[in-house]
Amino acid sequence: MIKLSIDNKPVEVAEGTTILKAARQAGINIPTLCYFELDGMNFENKPGGCRVCVVEVKGRRNLAPACATECMEGMEVFTSSPRAINARKTVVELILSDHPNDCLRCEKSGDCELQALAARLGIRELPFKGEQTTFKKDSTLSVYRDMDKCVYCRRCETMCSKFQTAGALSGVNRGFPSVVAPAFDQPLGESSCINCGQCVQVCPVGALTLVDNINDVMKAIADPTKTVIVNTAPAVRVALGEEFGQEPGSIVTGQMAAALRRLGFDYVFDTDWSADLTIMEEGTELLQRVGKVLKGEEAKLPMFTSCCPAWVAFYEKNFPDLLEYPSTAKSPMAMFGATAKNYFAQKIGVNRKDLVVVSIMPCLAKKSECAREEFGKDGNPDIDYVLSTRELAHMIKQCNLDLNQLPEEDFDSPLGQSTGAGVIFGATGGVMEAALRTAYELHTKKSLPKIDFEEVRGLNGVKEATVDFDGLPVKVAVCYGLGNARKIMEEVRAGNPNGYNFVEVMACPGGCIGGAGQPYHHGNSDIIRKRMEATYREDAGKPIRKSHENPDIIAIYKEFYGEPCGHLSHELLHTHYFDKSDKIEATLQ
Amino acid sequence: MTKVKSLAELKAMKERLHSVLDVREKAENPESLVQIKVGMATCGIAAGAKQVMAHMMQKADELGIQAVFTQTGCMGHCHAEPTVEVSVPGRESVIFGHVDNNRADEILAKYIQNNEKVEGVIATNKTNQ
């Protein structure tokens, strides 16, 4: 242990502890800007670049960045000496001198870390006036970039290039016009970007924001010729409450359904329902592939999940040689859309063009997924609009509703009833667990002795388990973060030395609960943990917890799809992938 | 090219190659060395000065005399070519005339090394100028 003093307070910390963490331990909260950590999730951005956290260390020639300076025995640290405060304020004034300062109309207003920092430091003047950097605005279907606001914290770069290994964003230019951008001034949409949107989730300011579709949805609702239906993803209900002041981990499923109804949606459905449908298709596909391999026939293993659209974009761009490995099953959202437009529209007697399907997602990549040409018919998409959790919250507030005061209501039928298996899709390992619950029983024709697969739960980046399917060992892996996925894909390319049969991949930290469309967590990984706990709590409280036991699922197979992986489900619920590596090669050259 | 396989081999190579830089190293500090100037105007060359100079350089090496050789223009003693001016530190410079290989050897061994008289000294009026 190391003994030191911070602001004359004695502190004892383990070797290797930074001044920043030691100070927090002592109840002294040194402000930071570029520093960003997702504790326990292998994400740390520590360039030591913004210099907001500088502190005075006795005997040291210059100020030390608290985020990156390790404590030393006998160190005397002063976090609020006039010298440290002057430097800190000057640094923030410098940042503001190259910032549009258009807070009133900034998407990030109220959620902006720079705004909070300026308020906390009591910045009342902008003493430095001069040139400001300006860049071309740029947008994909998911992410909007206004780099005039960039403070060059490099969080997005670390997320994109280190954590996701997508490599779309990196520092370009030098000196004053330095900025994080795709190489060679490419538009982000033409780069190796996979639209995971995590750059938006970690951006401290309004430089990276989501593409807002609220107005599109409001217009559709207001259009009397349209029937507007909505489906909400599993991870939304465990996070939406945060936007209304509720504790992280609050479950607001019922109030959310009530809010959606009051917003004017004609039918309020649940993506959890189509998650159950996904399990039927994907579980069956897994059993088919395993069965073929056991018979010595050609089939690709491991099978990868395909629910996560950022992950899909990632392997289409980076692993065009392995496109036969992921499951052909569409994502729950896409299955919902296909069912809504092809089955439900007919059922209620509405032309598919007059049925507007809206998805509420924790995700920004879904905004890009719904535009995939193959997810639609004759130019009419299966899902018309995707709103993120944050947009839904904005919409509720805009429409003068207070989620906290709404009653709990149920989803509508027939695409609303779900099981606990559908619920846990929101957390890393959830799809795997749900699939195992069903695949085990379909394969063994026996009831699971224990429904909870604890070994695939939790926030470890990569989890492994071997499940005994009544004598058939099934080796599975679960990962989040595409950097972890890249490692597994490279292993598969090298012959799958670990012998995986089934791998779940989610792009975002902790899975969809940590999605880019969720309320900003500002690096507080406890928020993600609490959302995860809530997810499993919701599962545990469900009367039915296995997808194949969902009566609405059983019904739709009977009424419409026939059987899992049957002819119609192949047409509507399965898809195929495309080699999109040309984008990557263009970037590399 | 054979590789240098030890420090001893490197040192041997240095010794062998050293003469390459000899002229340059001596030039760094000429005052402490014997200076030998060979008249190399047309008259001198015609009388064999080139060959005498080469011979003297080789001989000086053999005798271990640290000398700087330069060629110079006509010294005005065309009747006595080849002419060689020798300055030994601490002594006045002397010009020798009709220097052939034998006389060159004498100059080196007798005059320079042992300060003995050697024939062929041309009286100059340098000191009177």
Add this chain to the structure above:
Amino acid sequence: MSKYNTHVLICGGTGCKSSNSGQIYENFKTILGEHNLTDEVQVIKTGCFGFCEKGPIVKIMPDNTFYTNVTPEDVRNIVEEHIVKGRKVSSLLYVNPENNEHVSDSRHMEFYKKQVRIALRNCGFVDPENIEESIARGGYEALGKCLTEMTPEQVIAEIKASGLRGRGGAGFPTGLKWELCAKNKADQKYVICNADEGDPGAFMDRSILEGDPNSIVEAMAICGYAIGATKGLVYIRAEYPLAIDRLKIAIEQAREYGLLGENIMGSGFDFDIELRYGAGAFVCGEETALIHSMEGQRGEPTLKPPFPAVSGYLGKPSNVNNVETFANVPVIIIKGAEWFSSIGTEKSKGTKVFALAGQINNVGLIEVPMGITLREIIYEIGGGIKGGREFKAVQTGGPSGGCLTKKHLDTPIDYDSLVAAGSMMGSGGMVVMDETSCMPAIAKFYLEFTCEESCGKCTPCRVGNKRMLEILDKITRGESTMDDLQALRNLAGVIKDSALCGLGQTSPNPILSTMDNFWDEYVEHVVDKKCRAGVCKKLMSYVIDREKCIGCGKCAKGCPAEAIAKTDYTAPGHKLPSMEIHGETCIKCGACINNCKFGAISVQ
């Protein structure tokens, strides 16, 4: 083999080469051939002699004649007069400005008298493309000595005892650096030579690589032996093609001779060197940025610790030294730490190479013992200020350094005295200024450089330097207030105190030191809107004395901005009305002054 009796050394450094020394070399070959002297006379292209002011330089050995400003056309004269007839070509000899006497031997020139050449010992002496000349000069003997007679610990101890400090700028003790790296165990370590010379005007590293690449190869191998590394990497800017070529040749020849590669000199020690090219970013001289650049990453610094000695190139322990530092190493091994430490001052041992530039008579590359005074450098070696003007300041340490003034002329120069005086050693740039230099404009010049070269990673350097530059710009345009000076000082202090790397931490030095030493000049710009050096155009106005003007109109005809027109005043005794200059349209080009034969126009 007959021995060459005459050697012609031609400077083949970048400076002289760009002044056509290549053609000089060819002409020597041709004309010596005409005279049948190719067996007697050896012609060699060497590295830089340092006296670049007088280049191209040709040196004739053994009579040590130093010819200056030689053109290809002069070669015939040199051959036929000097080499054939022994008559020195006096028109090409250096002229001592003091007494107008010709000086033929460089040792008698003021420029060389006080120099002590250790790092530059072989530059201008050996043929850099022939390893045999290096070996004849004692090259690789130090490596052999280390490998056969010394343990790695002894090598490090020797370097430590010598007191050698890093010549790249900060002056970190070299032996200690080696020791820190040697301590870390790893399957692979790296010796990195920093040849990313970036200070504007500094070219000592280039000159050493061009003139004596074998010493660097040898020193890197010695370092490898000392720290336990088998791989060496030279990070060299691609703008140094000649240095790259010479270094490649040296490495190739060293491999051929078994002085690089496996089992060097039978010692069992393996070492080899590869080149890595930089794109010439100033910040890549910072060792962590350099390492990132070599790895193919963005060339920007990261926080230390971890130091490269712990985690450097590809995460392996690495030792980074600058070219000039390495150049001292073999000499220390051969002559001993005691000899080396007898040169210099108490805390700065040995010599330092400076690139002498600016308003000084003898521009060039000099190597002087630590502890020499600025006065000796400027007035003896440098031959004083050009045009006999008054000395005002000398800038040392490049963009990271500061300005020293008259009061520092007799300060012995070493790492610590320079820092104490508000400047730094840096890599050895030395720019001499006279009264025609405007100090705020000088500060602005250096800041423009740092702004351009900042990697942008940290706020103080990325935004702070830009804001300082904008304030300086206002000052030189006469648009600032005293509050700006206050803000500039505070900002400079914060940047120095809070920037991430050495580049940012030192970037305010040119401002702070000029403010400290030339405060009056700043105040003049701000309050009086005057630039006493006449550099800041915005603060100058051209005025026609209407009494002296005869109204010829020549000034108006030559004015590119059409800023001059007739008045309705005719001076007594003149026939035509006087002219006047309109300040708002005048672009201050000075053409009118040159056109006026009557001295009627002046700058105010």
